[in-house]
Amino acid sequence: GTQKWYCTEDEFLYTYSSCPTMSSPLASEATGAAASATAADKATQPQQQQQQSQQQSHTPSLAGSVIETPNGLGGTCLIRIQNMSSTANLGVRLDLKQIALKCRNTEFNPRRFAAVIMRLREPRATALIFASGKMCVTGTKSTHNSSLAAKKFAYIVERVGFKPQTYIDFKVQNIVGTADVGFPIRLEGLVYAHSTFCSFEPELFPGLIYRLVSPRVVFLIFVSGKIVITGAKTEMDLSEALTKLYPVLMEYRKANVAPMPGLEPAPPALPAATVGAIAAVGGPGGDASATGAEGIGEVREVEDV
Numbered sequence: 001g002t003q004k005w006y007c008t009e010d011e012f013l014y015t016y017s018s019c020p021t022m023s024s025p026l027a028s029e030a031t032g033a034a035a036s037a038t039a040a041d042k043a044t045q046p047q048q049q050q051q052q053s054q055q056q057s058h059t060p061s062l063a064g065s066v067i068e069t070p071n072g073l074g075g076t077c078l079i080r081i082q083n084m085s086s087t088a089n090l091g092v093r094l095d096l097k098q099i100a101l102k103c104r105n106t107e108f109n110p111r112r113f114a115a116v117i118m119r120l121r122e123p124r125a126t127a128l129i130f131a132s133g134k135m136c137v138t139g140t141k142s143t144h145n146s147s148l149a150a151k152k153f154a155y156i157v158e159r160v161g162f163k164p165q166t167y168i169d170f171k172v173q174n175i176v177g178t179a180d181v182g183f184p185i186r187l188e189g190l191v192y193a194h195s196t197f198c199s200f201e202p203e204l205f206p207g208l209i210y211r212l213v214s215p216r217v218v219f220l221i222f223v224s225g226k227i228v229i230t231g232a233k234t235e236m237d238l239s240e241a242l243t244k245l246y247p248v249l250m251e252y253r254k255a256n257v258a259p260m261p262g263l264e265p266a267p268p269a270l271p272a273a274t275v276g277a278i279a280a281v282g283g284p285g286g287d288a289s290a291t292g293a294e295g296i297g298e299v300r301e302v303e304d305v
Contacts, residue, residue: 065141067177069239071246077179079229079238081141085174088150090133090157091165099129102160118153125149129157133164143172143235175232179242181225184254190221194248210245217241221249 067079096116100108107117115128123145128136135153140146147170154164187208191200200208207228210219215237220228227245232238 067235067239070243072243073247073250077181077242077246079177079179079242081175081177081235081238083138083176084140084142084146084172085136085138086140086146086150086170086172088135088137088154088171089165089169090135090154090162091168092133092162094129094131094133094157094162096129096131099157099160099162103156118156120149120152123149125153127153129153135168146170146172172233174230175235175238177229177232177238179227179229181227181246181249183225184223185221185225185249186252186254187221187223190248190252193252212241212244215241219245 065081067081068076069079071077096108096110099116099118100106103118105119105121108115115130118127118129119125120127123140125137125145126139127149128138135150137146137150137153140149150168150170154168158164187200187202190210191198191208194210197212198208198210207220207222210221212219216231217229217237218231219241220230227242229238229241232241
């Protein structure tokens with residue numbers, strides 16, 4: 001009987017071209033086809049390399065998530081970008097119901113919020129898409145990833161059937177970063193000396209709000225030395241703002257840090273000569289141990305005063 005082979009064309013060519021003792025009439029045809037396929041692959045290698053280089057320029061990047069900036073005193077500080085918000089305008093009216101029905105990873109509840117919430121896995125981003133064509137992209141940690149996410153969201157909307165305009169007017173609106181100066185800060189002294197730019201209400205919020213004029217950035221400064229930077233529109237604004245603020249924070253660095261509650265150090269032991277003198281006060285006829293104990297208590301009270 002005849003044997004049936006269930007394989008792909010590539011497997012067929014590889015099987016018949018790699019067998020030197022094959023007597024099938026298809027062997028020569030398969031060998032020729034394999035040779036022509038190899039030549040075609042060599043001819044298309046430069047094109048594939050060019051396509052790969054183009055794809056790499058459109059892949060997510062983590063290079064901008066941490067920024068090393070000078071601190072103004074000869075050292076450096078690290079700023080970690082936590083979130084970035086940007087906007088885009090697709091320039092076309094959208095049917096949000098159709099987008100929610102045809103796209104994955106979307107949420108749409110018009111009773112709660114009049115926008116489609118769409119999420120991407122790579123780069124990790126979330127978009128709010130409105131019926132007017134306006135779009136807000138958040139959740140990214142670099143300008144490159146934010147721009148790439150906006151382009152992907154526009155492509156998804158185009159595949160649904162709403163062709164956006166060529167220029168989507170992408171803009172970064174806010175960048176949030178965090179930093180740690182590495183030393184505690186006297187917030188009361190800082191707000192007293194820089195009352196024009198600061199506001200500090202410890203009963204309401206434990207952080208000091210410092211508003212820098214140029215660049216237009218807002219700092220949340222905590223006594224531990226942790227800082228939250230918000231309001232910047234570029235990474236350069238983050239770097240420049242921290243470079244200006246760091247020398248000011250150094251002026252209000254806490255010199256003597258109080259111990260934590262519950263971890264107070266034990267009182268120092270008395271010298272041996274002092275203990276001997278107190279024992280001698282008891283006299284030969286009295287109770288040296290009791291008198292000595294009272295004397296030790298008196299000396300400790302004097303030292304405390």
